[in-house]
Every structure is written in C-alpha cells, then in structure tokens.
Amino acid sequence: MNDAPQLRIPATYMRGGTSKGVFFRLEDLPDFAQAPGPDRDALLLRVIGSPDPYKKHTDGMGGATSSTSKTVILSRSEREGHDVDYLFGQVAIDRPVIDWSGNCGNLTAAVGSFAIANGLVDADRIPSDGICEVRIWQANIEKTIVAHVPIRHGEVQETGDFELDGVAFPAAEVQIDFIRPADGEGALFPTGELVDELEVPGEGRLAVTCINAGIPTLFFRAEDLGFTATELQGAINDHPEILARLERIRALGAVHMGLIERVEDAATRQHTPKIAWVAGPKAYVASSGKAVAAEDIDLNVRAMSMGQLHHAMMGTAAVAIASAAAVPGTLVNEAAGGGDRNSVRFGHPSGTLKVGAEARRDGARWTIEKVSMSRSARVLMEGRVRVPAPE
Structure with a gap:
C-alpha cells in the first residue's frame, strides 16, 4: 500500500490556441523525471489522470479530449540562437501511452509566454513595451519556431481583443512563425509525389x-x-x-x-x-x-x-x-x-x-x-500540481 505524502511539483496550467495543458520547467520536475523514460512517462500520466477507463480524467488535470490531454516541459536552450527548448507529450486518455513523436502547434502559442514569465528568456531580450521574439527549439521535431509575444510594462500581455474561433473569449494576439517546418531532415513530400x-x-x-x-x-x-x-x-x-x-x-x-x-x-x-x-x-x-x-x-x-x-x-x-x-x-x-x-x-x-x-x-x-499564423495564450492557474509519489 502506498500511503506516502503526495509530491508537490511547480506547474502552470495554460491555454494555448484551442488547446490547454500542464507546463513544467525541466528543473522543477523530480530528479527521477528529469530524463526521458518510463519514470517520466508514469509521472506525467498520473498528472493528467491517465489511463482512465471511464475516459473522464476525473483524478487528474486532463480534460479527456485530445486538445486537453497534454504536457509540456521547457528548459533554457543551450542551442545557439534559441532561448528555450520545448518538449511536448500527447497523453492518451484510456491507455498508458504518451506520444512524443510530434509537436502541438496550439500550445506553441503559450511556450513563449511561459518562458518569459519563468525566467527562461534573458532579461535584456524582453522590452518594457512591445513585442518579444522568443526563439523556440521544438525538441520533438527538431525545428525552430519564433513566438512574437506582446509585452506591457515588462510583463507578458495576455488580455486583448484578438478572437480565435474555437476559444470562447478574446485575448492578446501571439504570432507564431514555424521556420522551415518540413519534418526532420526528410522531404516535404516523403513519397516523392504530390498525390x-x-x-x-x-x-x-x-x-x-x-x-x-x-x-x-x-x-x-x-x-x-x-x-x-x-x-x-x-x-x-x-x-x-x-x-x-x-x-x-x-x-x-x-x-x-x-x-x-x-x-x-x-x-x-x-x-x-x-x-x-x-x-x-x-x-x-x-x-x-x-x-x-x-x-x-x-x-x-x-x-x-x-x-x-x-x-x-x-x-x-x-x-x-x-x-x-x-x-x-x-x-x-x-x-x-x-x-x-x-x-x-x-x-x-x-x-x-x-x-x-x-x-x-x-x-x-x-x-x-x-508558415505563420496568429493564436493566443493565457495562464489559467499556476502553483503546484500534486501527484501520488511512486511506489
């Protein structure tokens, strides 16, 4: 029987575009979850509340849809010309699986905002007012993305009048540029044919x-x-x-x-x-x-x-x-x-x-x-997520 106290892990619950997920700084994860592998997957599955045979995510932070069963891990980037490394995990609802094979473009809109607010972007790159270009290394697909995050009085501006179909309320506009987005080093059309x-x-x-x-x-x-x-x-x-x-x-x-x-x-x-x-x-x-x-x-x-x-x-x-x-x-x-x-x-x-x-x-x-598009992002809750300690 596992009756140990729950782990308390710093986390932020964010909406990005038409998705939402639980965001972590890599350094805030428990030591056993700071490297890829089954221990990290088990922790994040428990955070979301998967696998759930009832498909409700009642005992976790997930929303029981593909748009709301998501996790993000961010860290300062050591790659030249980049501010932050972004790793995305798509969590299955009723099976113990996290798919690390791709990116989430919607949550990308929230990555820049989180990075600025959590000290992952150098202060001298953040204007007092204007637009901060956050240079993101998308670790799943090894591609560069640039988020144009609005700043007011030195802090991320989240509110505004930009409307995005699929999101109930307006917010500040965040332009996202996906640089040379062809997957990996492969061809744009992997079979060599347009059709x-x-x-x-x-x-x-x-x-x-x-x-x-x-x-x-x-x-x-x-x-x-x-x-x-x-x-x-x-x-x-x-x-x-x-x-x-x-x-x-x-x-x-x-x-x-x-x-x-x-x-x-x-x-x-x-x-x-x-x-x-x-x-x-x-x-x-x-x-x-x-x-x-x-x-x-x-x-x-x-x-x-x-x-x-x-x-x-x-x-x-x-x-x-x-x-x-x-x-x-x-x-x-x-x-x-x-x-x-x-x-x-x-x-x-x-x-x-x-x-x-x-x-x-x-x-x-x-x-x-x-490829460029406009999305929006907003912090929904921040603090600590509680997860039963592994046995």
Missing part, C-alpha cells in the same frame, strides 16, 4: 497527399471518403464504425509514409500522422452556431486527432494545410481552387482560420521557408 494512391482493402485506391510539415499529415478528398468536409464532431465521433474506418486508413497511411513498419504499430503512435479531408468552400454552421459563408473561405478541412474529429484545428495541422495549399498540384491546393497562393483561409468545425506559407521550388523539390 499518391493508397490501397485500402474494401475501398480501393484513394488519392492522398502525404506531407511532412508541422506534423506528418495525410490529406484525402472528402468526397472519396464519403464526407463533405462540413462535418461537426457528432457526425464523426458518435459513430464507432466511422472512427474505426478512419483509423484503419490512418494506419495504412502511416506505413505508406514510412513512419511505422506495420499497421499494428499505429496503436502506439496515435499522435502522428494526422488524417484530414478537404473540399472546396461550402457554407455551414459552426459548432458555436456561427454561420460560415462559402465566400469567406478558400476551402473546408476536417482533421482527426487521437482518434476523434478535432473540435477546431490542430496548429501543426494548420501548418500542413498552409504548406500543401502553397504547392500547386496537391489535393489541398486543388480544393482551394488551384494556382499559386501564399495564404489560405479554411473552414473547420469551430469556424475559420487564416494561415500563410512561403514556398520555394528548386527543380522538382519544394521547400517551405516559413
């Missing part, structure tokens, strides 16, 4: 754009999957047979992209790749009741996260959308009307989002130099 054919048993060959930008993502035409790309969460998440079908397609796509060797391995890699479907602009009513007009968007996109249709759009998937839209010939570019473009506004279940991309072509090879 592939994926053989799916029982469904035949499906056209797919496989891209490594922000996060590895599989883009399908909505009509090929029997969808419209105007679906809200209930139309997908309330149907186990649809969820199982999409997971099968995602697993086959993961093998096709070379991310896993066997379809069965996808069960331990739920965070990546993402699966999404696209269609041309169509009017629909968002989950908030807001009417989205076809003329206000370039295309509609719906994306899955951790086995569920996302309530808005993952920030990293938005990077993938912008990158694919910037390259003529992809399914995303096709859905947006084709041609050259350096920005796109797409519809998602909670509303719309505009994101820009700078693409460069060198012969047959495409490179994305930068």
Whole structure:
C-alpha cells in the first residue's frame, strides 16, 4: 500500500490556441523525471489522470479530449540562437501511452509566454513595451519556431481583443512563425509525389497527399471518403464504425509514409500522422452556431486527432494545410481552387482560420521557408500540481 505524502511539483496550467495543458520547467520536475523514460512517462500520466477507463480524467488535470490531454516541459536552450527548448507529450486518455513523436502547434502559442514569465528568456531580450521574439527549439521535431509575444510594462500581455474561433473569449494576439517546418531532415513530400494512391482493402485506391510539415499529415478528398468536409464532431465521433474506418486508413497511411513498419504499430503512435479531408468552400454552421459563408473561405478541412474529429484545428495541422495549399498540384491546393497562393483561409468545425506559407521550388523539390499564423495564450492557474509519489 502506498500511503506516502503526495509530491508537490511547480506547474502552470495554460491555454494555448484551442488547446490547454500542464507546463513544467525541466528543473522543477523530480530528479527521477528529469530524463526521458518510463519514470517520466508514469509521472506525467498520473498528472493528467491517465489511463482512465471511464475516459473522464476525473483524478487528474486532463480534460479527456485530445486538445486537453497534454504536457509540456521547457528548459533554457543551450542551442545557439534559441532561448528555450520545448518538449511536448500527447497523453492518451484510456491507455498508458504518451506520444512524443510530434509537436502541438496550439500550445506553441503559450511556450513563449511561459518562458518569459519563468525566467527562461534573458532579461535584456524582453522590452518594457512591445513585442518579444522568443526563439523556440521544438525538441520533438527538431525545428525552430519564433513566438512574437506582446509585452506591457515588462510583463507578458495576455488580455486583448484578438478572437480565435474555437476559444470562447478574446485575448492578446501571439504570432507564431514555424521556420522551415518540413519534418526532420526528410522531404516535404516523403513519397516523392504530390498525390499518391493508397490501397485500402474494401475501398480501393484513394488519392492522398502525404506531407511532412508541422506534423506528418495525410490529406484525402472528402468526397472519396464519403464526407463533405462540413462535418461537426457528432457526425464523426458518435459513430464507432466511422472512427474505426478512419483509423484503419490512418494506419495504412502511416506505413505508406514510412513512419511505422506495420499497421499494428499505429496503436502506439496515435499522435502522428494526422488524417484530414478537404473540399472546396461550402457554407455551414459552426459548432458555436456561427454561420460560415462559402465566400469567406478558400476551402473546408476536417482533421482527426487521437482518434476523434478535432473540435477546431490542430496548429501543426494548420501548418500542413498552409504548406500543401502553397504547392500547386496537391489535393489541398486543388480544393482551394488551384494556382499559386501564399495564404489560405479554411473552414473547420469551430469556424475559420487564416494561415500563410512561403514556398520555394528548386527543380522538382519544394521547400517551405516559413508558415505563420496568429493564436493566443493565457495562464489559467499556476502553483503546484500534486501527484501520488511512486511506489
């Protein structure tokens, strides 16, 4: 029986974009959790309240959705030209798994704010008033991100009038720049094709754009999957047979992209790749009741996260959308009307989002130099999180 006192660990509960998670400084974690491995995973799982067979996270800080079952570990960066190292863990809800294979673009918006407030950015780089550029090393995917954090009277400005669909209240705008976001050192299009054919048993060959930008993502035409790309969460998440079908397609796509060797391995890699479907602009009513007009968007996109249709759009998937839209010939570019473009506004279940991309072509090879979008972030609670000590 474990009747030892609970551990009390300094932590901050933050919203970033349309996600929220528990943020830690690496140095504040117990010694046994300061290095990667099963001990760290066990601690963070307990913080979130996973695994929970009831899928509620009643005994932890998680919110029992992919958007709210997240952990972040930050430390001062020793990498030249960077302020902070950012490590993200996506926590499964009903299984003892933390997926470290990708980034969370939404929580990226909160990384700069946390770093400034917690002494991870040199004081001489923080203006009294204005914008502080926090240079982030994203350790999961080994990429540079720059967060433009507003500062007032030497402190992070969190309040403001910037509205983000999928978030109930306005806040200060934080611009995020994802620098050369292609995954790792691999090609932007890992199969070498802008559009592939994926053989799916029982469904035949499906056209797919496989891209490594922000996060590895599989883009399908909505009509090929029997969808419209105007679906809200209930139309997908309330149907186990649809969820199982999409997971099968995602697993086959993961093998096709070379991310896993066997379809069965996808069960331990739920965070990546993402699966999404696209269609041309169509009017629909968002989950908030807001009417989205076809003329206000370039295309509609719906994306899955951790086995569920996302309530808005993952920030990293938005990077993938912008990158694919910037390259003529992809399914995303096709859905947006084709041609050259350096920005796109797409519809998602909670509303719309505009994101820009700078693409460069060198012969047959495409490179994305930068993807930019605006998000917001806010501290929800700070203090100490309590966790039963390990036996």
